[in-house]
Amino acid sequence: MENNKREWEEYRRDFGLGRLALATSIFNTFLFAISFFMGGPLLEAIYPVLFSLIFFLLRDRIAKLSSLIIFALTAISITITILLNYYLVGLLDQLSGDLLRYDDIFSAFDLWLYSMPVASFIKIVSGNIFGSYQWLYYDFLQISYMTYYLFPFFGGFFYYSQLSERNKAKIGRLVGSVLIFFNLNYLLYLIVPVTGPQYYIDLMSELSLPMSFVGKYFNHLVYQSHPNFIDCFPSGHAGISILITIWMFKIKNHYRYIFLFFCLGMIQATLGLKYHYTLDVLCAIPFAAFCYWLSYKFIPQTLEVRKNRKWRF
Template sequence: MMICKRRLMSVLKNKIQLFECLWLCLFGIMFLRLVFDVFFSIYTLIILGYLMASFVLLFLKNYRLKFGIYVLFMNSIFTLIKEISPLINAGKKDYYLALIDAFILGDIKNLSLFFDNFSNAYFTELLSIAYLLFMVQLLFYFIFYLCRDEKISKAFYNGILSLYAIGFLGYIFIPAIGPYFYYASEFKSSLNGFFFRDFLNKAYPNFSNFSDVFPSLHCGVSLFILLFLKHFDKKHFYFWLIPCILLWFSTIYLRYHYLIDCIVGFILAYLSYQLAKRTFNANFKIQR
């Protein structure tokens, strides 16, 4: 018992990373909501398992392995939310997000509806490519910064994993599907393109958890990466600048997000970037 207590105190003294606290909160909230709303289900046990695993990871010395495990958590939880959200949420919150957009935009009401008047097959194809490039960017930099030196690696992962934890909390508390569903009857026509647009149309229902609207992690994560690149890898920053701008526009044009989703995503990206810089400057330690 004393050995366990000393080990725990040792971890606490070495500064638990913010992303670890946020993921513990995420799993704890999901578990409690499942207990109170459905009491027992297979998902209650699964999330309890994640909660226990995240606590055990506090003691893991190999920081690269820890980051890799959290990336696996990130992908698996995103998928699980598709099944868990209907159990703990009475319905989607698109109405409220649309209301906020209407308040911000006034007579325009919704930007996806506004851009419906100017849709073009070639432009739709270009923005579909930009939207899909996000996955390429994400995969590349997960690997790229996992292989960099310890200080930069910890800064990047502390920032991006914190961003994802907060984003997933948004999915849990404010689940929504997006303008393409909420305003389906008001769009004049479907968005037509070519190969990449057709691919995205077929792939999106399979890769969405139908709660992943608020905040926009496409906007938030891509901006975080861009800000991080500007500080640490400027040549990469210039390569991704235009694709990221197109990506941000695509989230609205392709009818996946409300304006408020993007705004909150950008705010979270900036806060996560500041956290990453502070992590780098302080050279926080996740025990070796």
Template sequence: MAARLWLDGDFLRNGKHTAPGSWLRPADLLVVLFAVVLAAVSLILWARMPPARWVIAADVLLITAVIALRPGAIPTSSRLAWLRDLYIAPVIYLFYTQACLIAHALHNGRTCDTILVNADRWIFGVDPTIWLAPYSHPLITEVLQLAYTSFYILLLSLAWDLVRSGKRAEFGVYSFAMVYGFALSYLGYWLLPSIGPRFVLHQFSALDSELPGLVLTPYLRAFVNWGGAIPAGASNQLAMAQTFRDVFPSGHAMMTMAVIFWSFKFSSRARWPIAIAGSLLVVSTVYLRYHYVIDVLAAAGLLGFCLASLPSLYQLTQRLLTRRSSIPRRNVESRA
């Protein structure tokens, strides 16, 4: 029943998608709750997680900022109102780095790549990235590296199109879906922290020579490495020790498929460009040796769970927010 709400459009037509103006929006509440989870886990891991104090401090500041920017505190006409729509993008990356730091501390730096490698071999009988190697070509590599690096652009392009088209209700649902989906994928890092085939099945330092592009690939690859905490010019050993354990499931694949879904669900004008670029991105996760195929399959399965459970969770947050915003009104009426 819950999943059907997305398919028949009733959820957006029933008028319950607009968050109460005097309190947080559903996406804001989800941000606050996940920040609390990250801060609490960091506190538990304090002794073996040096950055714990900074994670907790950042989350406290974030929660304070979200509450300060709530709709009831900052009018829509205010110049600061635009921060309410934009802040989720950098917060997603903040949560990503925090979740990866926790994954490293939770398992003392150990990785679970052997499980993922064996899963791929059990399904396909080969290592997919090694099997693909003879079919690589600099042009293909260049196109797919561009697609992979466009990940956040894809996410933001749909958000921008919804806002520009005046689809505020759809934008609210989309923002909630992004926070929820990313949070679920980050929890996977804690379960099976892994670093991927570019380290385990291939020589990381030889990636530029084994899988060359045309012009932009080395720079885009370096940018991705930087985002994953790999210093420029790092040796194989140093890169493996420092890189984020962010392989399972593939957040890139999961959230790209989610953006494609929502772009068609909301009839976005950018849906076909998003679908084409997104499809290339999903392929690139394995071709470029960032992920095992099992990571992508797990991402698809987790996305299915996300879409099925999201309507009920969204409605639950709405009820909580509505109840919270109605308390002051009832108190005023009772005193009168």
């Protein structure tokens, strides 16, 4: 117990890797426990615990490595954990015999707001604006949606590059905010299961989206690689892009407006491509801000803000 307390407190030495590993172990042990009440046990819930403990036990050796390698190992470890837990949430849903969905409430809000599903509303509005070039807009939405996988990596890399050598450990707070975001996001998937318009609303299967072969390729790729059908509330895509964009503006990063551009594209994409309801995105905004705030409680590192404010592409 004393060793665990020491490892928890010495977060600067390993960029918070010890805290991240312990937090993951606690979170996944909790998921393993609730799997018993959902038809389990689900042994897959233990995999991230074992994986995290490997990094935790090796943290003394890892702390002696260069700052770049420590950052890379930290990023790799939480990436694998996040992917495993996403798959796990889908398994818990299947194990329970499919959790009760709340799509009726979410779709009713869209009907009240737009008098139609939000994807239909966006198609009409964008058609009036872009006319025969509407396919360009939808290609942009689909490409923006795919940047979801890049936001945390580029955000982390740019902040790490911006940090002075003696302050590289501050990157741990950004990494911690990403882990906090996904862990809480997955928990909310289980508490408020929502399938999404493309699967829940019959009308959506008939709503064709104008795209070039590029947009259609990525759209088909997303549709085919979807092991989790309760991953809507709040929107992880909108939320993580908002979270990282908050970080980029807080540290006054050179590329913050590029992040903002694709963040706005992401928000439109989640709605226009039939993936989410409006409430999914609206709730993702305060949720992302909360995760940013909570990251300081988790890894209490102050920001290193870039002093030269001149923006560059």
